[in-house]
Amino acid sequence: MKLTRLRSYKTLMAALIFLAPFMILYVWFWIYPIFKGFISSFNSGIFGGVQKFVGLDNYSFMISDPKFWSSFGNTIYFIVISTPAIVVLGLILALLVNMKLKGTTILRTVYFMPFMLSVSVMGSIWLFILQSRTGLISEITRSLGMKEISFLGSWEMGWMSILIATIWWTVGFNMILFLAGLQEIPEDIYEASDIDGAGGWKKFWYITMPSLKGVTALVIILQSISSFKLFGQTWLITKGGPGTTTTPLVHYIYQIAFRQWDMGYASAVSFVLFLTIAFISLIQFKFLMKD
Amino acid sequence: MLLPLVWMVLSAFKEPGSTVTVVKNLIAPPFTLESFARVLKPDGTAMMWRWTLNSVLVGIVQTAITIVLSSWAAYAVSRIPFKGKTFVFALILAGMMVPMESIVVPLFEMIADLGWVNSYNALIWPGMMLPLAFLILKQFIDQLPNELLEAARIDGAGTFRIWWSIIWPLSTSSMAAVGIFIFISSWNNLLWPMLVAQETSMMTLPVGIPTFQSTFATDLAVPMASNVLASLPALIVFLLFQRNIIKGISMTGIK
Numbered sequence: 178m179k180l181t182r183l184r185s186y187k188t189l190m191a192a193l194i195f196l197a198p199f200m201i202l203y204v205w206f207w208i209y210p211i212f213k214g215f216i217s218s219f220n221s222g223i224f225g226g227v228q229k230f231v232g233l234d235n236y237s238f239m240i241s242d243p244k245f246w247s248s249f250g251n252t253i254y255f256i257v258i259s260t261p262a263i264v265v266l267g268l269i270l271a272l273l274v275n276m277k278l279k280g281t282t283i284l285r286t287v288y289f290m291p292f293m294l295s296v297s298v299m300g301s302i303w304l305f306i307l308q309s310r311t312g313l314i315s316e317i318t319r320s321l322g323m324k325e326i327s328f329l330g331s332w333e334m335g336w337m338s339i340l341i342a343t344i345w346w347t348v349g350f351n352m353i354l355f356l357a358g359l360q361e362i363p364e365d366i367y368e369a370s371d372i373d374g375a376g377g378w379k380k381f382w383y384i385t386m387p388s389l390k391g392v393t394a395l396v397i398i399l400q401s402i403s404s405f406k407l408f409g410q411t412w413l414i415t416k417g418g419p420g421t422t423t424t425p426l427v428h429y430i431y432q433i434a435f436r437q438w439d440m441g442y443a444s445a446v447s448f449v450l451f452l453t454i455a456f457i458s459l460i461q462f463k464f465l466m467k468d
Numbered sequence: 469m470l471l472p473l474v475w476m477v478l479s480a481f482k483e484p485g486s487t488v489t490v491v492k493n494l495i496a497p498p499f500t501l502e503s504f505a506r507v508l509k510p511d512g513t514a515m516m517w518r519w520t521l522n523s524v525l526v527g528i529v530q531t532a533i534t535i536v537l538s539s540w541a542a543y544a545v546s547r548i549p550f551k552g553k554t555f556v557f558a559l560i561l562a563g564m565m566v567p568m569e570s571i572v573v574p575l576f577e578m579i580a581d582l583g584w585v586n587s588y589n590a591l592i593w594p595g596m597m598l599p600l601a602f603l604i605l606k607q608f609i610d611q612l613p614n615e616l617l618e619a620a621r622i623d624g625a626g627t628f629r630i631w632w633s634i635i636w637p638l639s640t641s642s643m644a645a646v647g648i649f650i651f652i653s654s655w656n657n658l659l660w661p662m663l664v665a666q667e668t669s670m671m672t673l674p675v676g677i678p679t680f681q682s683t684f685a686t687d688l689a690v691p692m693a694s695n696v697l698a699s700l701p702a703l704i705v706f707l708l709f710q711r712n713i714i715k716g717i718s719m720t721g722i723k
Contacts, residue, residue, distance in 0.1 A: 188627070195540040203563065208559070211566060213574040213577070217577075293699070297658060300678070311688075353718060409658045435576075440573060454566075454567050
């Protein structure tokens with residue numbers, strides 16, 4: 178009796194020692210900030226100044242804040258335009274690489290390479306390609322005697338620029354996910370369908386597509402989450418403009434917190450961002466558990 | 469796909485001050501290293517060496533700490549029976565749903581209160597991808613055969629000894645995959661370092677590059693030279709560890 182008690186005490190100590198460093202860091206820098214942010218979302222006052230409790234004022238202000246809704250809407254808009262593009266292009270590239278022809282490994286390397294660039298380098302390259310008057314495309318249209326395309330002058334073209342840059346940057350990542358999905362499809366299904374006389378198109382539609390359901394859902398969810406986290410691209414390429422038409426949620430939080438130093442309101446908007454992403458992640462968990 | 473990269477590299481070898489207009493003779497000489505020299509000259513606006521050093525340092529330290537601490541915690545939750553395990557596990561799992569972007573405001577207030585703005589502490593401690601690393605390493609440790617650990621225990625190995633001589637060496641491939649992943653995301657992080665590294669000397673590459681480039685209005689060559697220099701380490705790492713990186717992404721599936 179005494180011995181087992183001593184043993185359980187010893188293992189408890191061991192568990193504690195192994196867990197403690199992780200948990201201290203984790204609670205300090207991940208869990209505590211959520212609560213701190215939640216509490217300060219009920220306060221008002223500029224950074225470093227006196228904080229006053231204002232109840233739900235920040236939240237009711239948010240509901241009637243057109244800038245909040247426009248940045249939320251912009252984020253949703255980006256999800257709507259970027260997800261289908263990423264899914265279709267990622268899948269096409271994965272199918273190309275998976276054909277196992279000569280040189281496909283090189284293709285995989287090339288498609289994936291842009292993902293290794295830092296967001297700042299990626300943004301800089303695209304800014305120099307797209308910007309008016311001194312940009313690469315502007316120079317090309319000028320030398321061809323064409324009218325200049327204003328990429329950053331309107332919100333539609335602004336989003337188009339962010340979309341092009343984002344696809345170029347991240348499509349290789351999504352290609353890898355699709356590729357992993359493709360390689361999990363057992364060869365003998367295809368062989369069986371060969372005997373049944375199914376053509377390439379039929380095989381793709383009735384075997385490949387259904388088998389990739391899980392991966393496609395994963396790509397859609399990940400793209401939605403990363404769209405909600407969108408910041409670098411708009412910050413570097415369009416600067417959120419013209420006006421605030423390409424300002425997504427994180428960009429708006431940055432402006433409230435670090436331009437106006439209104440930490441209470443910024444915390445409230447952050448909390449809404451947190452709830453939204455947590456909700457999407459819950460769907461993801463549910464989905465992964467099913468598999 | 470490759471064209472923008474080729475364009476970046478070719479433009480970087482033009483003379484400082486070259487504008488986009490030289491695009492027609494992009495592939496024609498003269499090629500020069502002057503733009504690179506201009507970027508590397510330590511004159512207060514460009515501190516490429518320092519920014520690269522900061523990025524590498526923060527990336528390596530974050531990766532090492534995340535992996536070791538996550539491996540310990542994953543081992544404890546997976547293999548050591550203790551009360552409250554379910555709670556600990558749920559708490560860590562919940563962290564997977566918290567994006568760094570949604571807590572930067574309170575984090576910044578914490579760092580300011582600690583007086584850590586413009587310090588390595590601020591760059592390193594917040595935002596480590598602990599829950600992700602924990603989950604992947606736990607999945608791996610879960611599937612190790614129990615007999616392996618029992619045998620070690622019968623041989624008289626203690627808890628730490630088992631971790632050191634069994635868990636750690638066996639999970640190197642999972643750790644490599646997670647580690648590369650953590651390093652890339654640290655290397656790419658823009659928002660957080662932008663907030664806490666306000667002094668030029670504390671900036672990381674993603675923060676320093678746009679700051680430096682904003683001082684050039686029409687010059688194409690010098691900004692592109694800085695892009696090339698900033699990308700070299702990551703591209704070299706990629707070409708060396710391509711296999712692990714791709715495996716890591718298929719494994720984690722998290723951006």
